[in-house]
Amino acid sequence: MDDKLNSVSMVMARTDERLRTGRHAADRVWATGFGGLDPVIGGGLRSGGLCLLAGPQGLGKTTFALQLTRNVVREGRPVIYFSYEHAPEDLVEKLVALEAGELDDTNQARLTAIREAFDAVGGGSMEERLDDVVAGNEALSQVRKYADLLYVHRSTGSATDLAAIRKAVDTTHHLTGLSPMVVVDYLQKVLVPDGPAEEMERTTTVVEGLKDLAIDAAVPVLAIVAADKSALETGKRMRVNHLRGSSALAYEADVVLILNGKYDIVARHHLTYDLGNAERFREWAVLSVEKNRFGRDGVELEFRKRFDQGRFEATGQNVNEQLVDERIFTD
Secondary structure, X not given: OOOOOOOHHHHHHHHHHHHHHOOHHHXXXXXXXXXXXXXXXXXXXXXOOEEEEEOOOOOOHHHHHHHHHHHHHOOOOOEEEEEXXXXXXXXXXXXXXXXXXXXXXXXXXXXHHHHHHHHOOOOOOHHHHOOOOOOHHHHHHHHHHHHXXXXXXXXXXOOOEXXXXXXXXXXXXXXXXXXXXXXXXXXXXXXXXOOOOOHHHHHHHHHHHHHHHHXXXXXXXXXXXXXXXXHHHOOEOXXXXXXXXXXXXXXXXXXXXXEEXXXXXXXXXXXXXXXXXXHHHOOEEEEXXXXXXXXXXXXXXXXXXXXHHOEEOOOOXXXXXXXXOEOOOOO
């Protein structure tokens, strides 16, 4: 019998078995670890679901995705991070900085210090190089605890297509005995062999393929997406209609998250009557839940940026100020 053809009674029997054994929620929901976000999107990312993460350049999309990845693997679940933009070694440095930032009560841990230690001329193990870095070795110890569950795939736009992504998912399942969450950084770089010249058609192929992968492998897929030029050049707040390449992005996705700088999108009166707000707002990013098949959309949460430590502060909160679509500049 075709394994893709299921009677409703078969689906109900599998669901009943999961519910009886208590595995239903654990199998299907993958908590992001970001305060305020999980309750909005149904407890976390969901197996079989496609989540898109967008935002202007420099707003921390990779930082957010990598931190979410780390939160998942700390719970004992494997993740494959398909990195089209960053070398695996760079991601390791960010993980160490993230852990150091959370461990260091003195607020002195810095990503730059960790990079300098790794790049220093001469020999020495990672532990030896991090001896003089605030919380460096403690952070490295934390990363080692989940390192076996986090797989980084050095992906390229000239070689890594949907078939390669599926193959890596199968390999990881074989190695760990568990289905891995998939992170793609970023979607528009996925190769489409012999694909159409138009980016819109290529993007449609990729997003549909990632959605199929999520359903077929019963895993959550998180993909970073780029914005079109109008969102970057006209000064408008990034919205779901600014995702670059295809209307299929918004259609196929189950959840769409968009990062914007709080200072850029807060209403002018919050800056006019309290000049100190301008500097404070620059420290925060607003994460908008633009689409959500598993709960409410139109939700706006804010997270403090700690890019000097390669992370966001994970305790999010609702945005109290009025936000607008046009960016506001007062300098």
